[in-house]
Amino acid sequence: MNGIAGRVGPPHILIVGGGYVGMYTALGLQRRLRKGQARITVIDPRSYMTYQPFLPEAAAGSLEPRHVVVPLRKVLKRSNVITGEVTGIDHASRTVNVNPEAGEPYALGYDILVVALGSISRTLPIPGLAEVGIGFKQVEEAIALRNHVLDKLDIAASTTDEAVRRRALTFVFVGGGFAGVEALGELENMAQYALRYYPQLSPRDMRWVLVEAAGHILPEVGPEMGVYTVQELSKRGIEIRLETRLESCVDGHVVLSKGRPFDSDTIVWTAGVKANPVLANSDLPLDDRGRVRCVPEMRIDGLEDAWAAGDNAAIPDLTAGRPGVMTAPNAQHAVRQAKLLSKNIVASLEGKMAEPYKHKYIGSVASLGLYKGVAHTYGVKVRGVLAWFMHRTYHMSKMPTFNRKARVLVDWTMALLFKREVVTLGRMRMPREEFRRAAQPGVPGRPASPPEQQERRTA
Structure with missing residues (x-):
């Protein structure tokens, strides 16, 4: 612990990132550290942790969006939580640059660093994608996508223009991994249910x-379950375009590498993730994928008093049986790495040996919509209702805090007893529009002026 040798007072542990790894590491430190043994600070642009495996159900309305997030200040009572963005890391001087939500940026010092920045969507320079694409990594995006899909049903049911209706009812998801398949399955299931309230529309509309650019989907559940998923989704009328790339989507005009172009108002991008780009503005050692290089104990390679875990860390997979293999960026590893990371930091503070991370991947579960799923765990392949139940049970067990577990369980129970809510609150994006129009001089209900039209387009 050369970096904190000779320091007066307790060392300052700085956790950069408040996602699953950051929050669970802070929780573990709070439980294991003696009073006054260290100070803990967590920095994240959001004041809450999002449990991403439940985002598809939140988007479909099976779960209340507030119940798939955990307020950081509520659970990290012995930590200092800063809502802001870290824009740079200088481990040589033990400082990070912080850009808070309001006020001037500043430098914050630390003694021990934990890098838990996670990942962001991995996009490609596809014409039109930045302007019309919709991501699916945060709860805000899940809520917006749900409102967006229901808005399109409203538009389609209210227009006499066949081209507008066809465009509104065309939904494109790019990426055949967990995020894309689960989001598509849940939202298609929700939209089919919602059609009972739209007599002007039919499922065929x-x-x-x-x-998906590869020749298969859901590689984590194995080839057999991937083929089953394609068959199951195809039976529901969903088009599966394998070995196909999105080449352009300017103004919603979708051009694929195969097939005829078409128009769509909904293009959801879920084609992979990449390490947080903030790491590029640091003096930490990175691998060729932009992740922090770590040793099996999750200490950053070659550095003192610096640790990392989760999607932004390249941690050797000791169960792979061959060198050079790193643990996959998924929730299963993140959960276990965070719990061991806090133990290792405390052990290091007390002069004890840190434990290497070693966890054999037990398999994967995926939901394809209500009562539908696939699973491949411990070599056993399951599909249908049982796989869907396994998916819910597993992620329920990993949902942080008893409070959130109970709320999720109540949401599921209420969904069994009552019909789905399919109301859209999309107009919350412009909450002041009616008041602004009322406050300006003129005839009430007049057409929107050009500035108002511009706000509608950009809201």
């Missing part, structure tokens, strides 16, 4: 398209 909707078009759902899944685009």
